[in-house]
Amino acid sequence: MDLKLLKKSLETDDLKEVEHLLDVVGTKQVKEAIPLLLEFLKRTNNHQLRNQIALCLSDIGCDEVVKPIIDMINNPKTLGNRGTLLYSLEPFECSEHLDSLVHHLITGNFEVQAEAFQLIQAMKGRIPNEMLVKSIEALKDELSELERKHNVLSETLERLYSFKQI
Secondary structure, eight states, X not given: OOHHHHHHHHHHTOHHHHHHHHHHHHHTTOGGGHHHHHHHHHHOOOHHHHHXXXXXXXXXXXXXXXXXXXXXXXXXGGTTOOHHHHXXXXXXXXXXXXXXXXXXXXXXXXXXXXXXXXXXXXXXXXOOXXXXXXXXXXXHHHHHHHHHHHHHHHHHHHHHHHTOOO
């Protein structure tokens, strides 16, 4: 694989050429491309390109890509475009990133919540006790807030129905 050609395509945002090259890199699991791909994963502002790079890194399958992908998921510039980044982590053990996954489970849109849930469900590793307790507390707090909202909305709905004339 010619990494210079891949770099040139990434620099010019030639999405069609990049998509083809990333497919080759992912299929052949070209580990030598990882540093270049991680550089562009962090650098690009093109969400489509970032997603393609993350999926390619997922296909290559080296654990060293998990932290940089998590860092991008947590980066404000990916807000609204995190679902595919989370999906790209499915082949990996993400237990050491439980706190980030719980945060996105609570705050993310439907796709982000679904992907974070899948990653949490697939965990098999050991989770540090402090992170586990913090994550449990965050989920309990969110459930309490949802219950409060549910009660307020239910009472408001009942009150509005009371105004209905038959």
